[in-house]
Amino acid sequence: MLAPIIIFAFNRPEALKRLKKSLASDYLYEESEKFVFIDGPRNENDQNKINTVVEIAQTITSNVTVSIANKGLGTSIITGVSSIFQKYEKAIILEDDLICTPNFLSYMNQALDFYEKDDRIISVCGYGLKIKRPKNYVGDVYLSGRSSSWGWATWKDRWEQIDWNMKDWKEFSSDPQKIKAFNRNGSDMFSMLKDYMEGKNKSWAIRFCYNQFKLGKYAVCPFLSKVNNEGFGEEATNCKQQYSRFKVNIDQSGDTHFSFDPQISPNKQIEKECYHYHSIKMRIYSKIRNMLRF
Structure with missing residues (x-):
């Protein structure tokens, strides 16, 4: 049975059109069940755009849910997926x-x-960083300690393991060794989680990644990315910068059969490359690029 597709939209009709067009080129699109969740307006200016988004969503599926109030992306995704x-x-x-x-x-x-029966895996990511495949490496995917929110999938039993309320925050945030271990998946991990706990962001993804770390699980990511994120710019919810350090090799092969290694395990070379994208050095470079707008 094919997994249902859940799409989250807000006030960007042109973006939803582009996503629909890209999905419609997939031969599994028509036979996949689809659901669209549309967040409510933050102000009067959002309403007309949302009305257009609703019209586009109804050409994708009859399963369209429109929120009256603005929930924010984090709450929308948690309640919608649940x-x-x-x-x-x-x-x-x-x-x-x-x-x-x-x-x-x-x-x-x-x-x-x-990977349904592999309890080590918490998510499947469609987005994959520009990672060099190690020599003699088996399979089209690698393991990462950090899930990506840019086109992903999971299973009900994994989703239900997530503690969205962060009940152990006090204990975790006072343990330097655990913080250091968490930041091995990116120098920004703890700071993003701390910002959430202090009300500076509403991210669901950093809480998902923290629970992934706490549970000792991995995300499966492709060497050739199946997703490109166009959500950079002033209208983006979380990614307002123009320059993105998250480079990808887009899959242009057209292949529809993929190689998965049942004995897949973390790879030191890949882990090092993944960390590079989230290192302090790369984050500073990215900020400078966006400040100078080049």
Whole structure:
């Protein structure tokens, strides 16, 4: 059974059109069940755009849920995905600023089926960083201690393990060794989580990644990314910069069958490359690029 596709949208009709167009080029699109959740307006200026987004969403599926109030992306995703898992055992999740390759759904469904019984895996990511495949490496994917929110999937039993309320925050935040270990997945991890706890962001993704760390689980990521994020710019919810340090090799192969290693394990070389993208050095470089707008 194919995993249902859950799309989260807000006030960007052109973005949703582009996402729909990219998904429609996938041969599994028509036979996949689809759900669209649209967040409510923050102000009067949002309403007209949201009305247009609703019209586009209704050309994708009849399963359209429109919020009256503005929940914010974090709450929208947590409540929306949780509602779908009342009926389904797995799901593919997308935001409206993403563009998918024609083999995105094939990859996601095959990976979901292959790793369903592997309790080490918490998510399947469609987005993959520009990581060099090590010599003699087996398979089209690698393991990461950090899930990506840019086109991903998970299973009901993994989703239900997440503590969204961060009940152990006090204990964790006072343990330097645990903080250091968490930051091995990126120098920004603890600071983002701390910002959430202090009300400076509303991220669901950093809480998901923290629970992934706490549970000792991995994300499966592709060497050739099946997703490109176009959500950089002034209208973006979380990524307002123009320059992105998250470079990808987009999958242009057209392949619809993928190689997964049942003995997959973390790779030191890959872990080092992944950390580089989230290192302090790269973050500073990225900020300078965006300040100078080049």
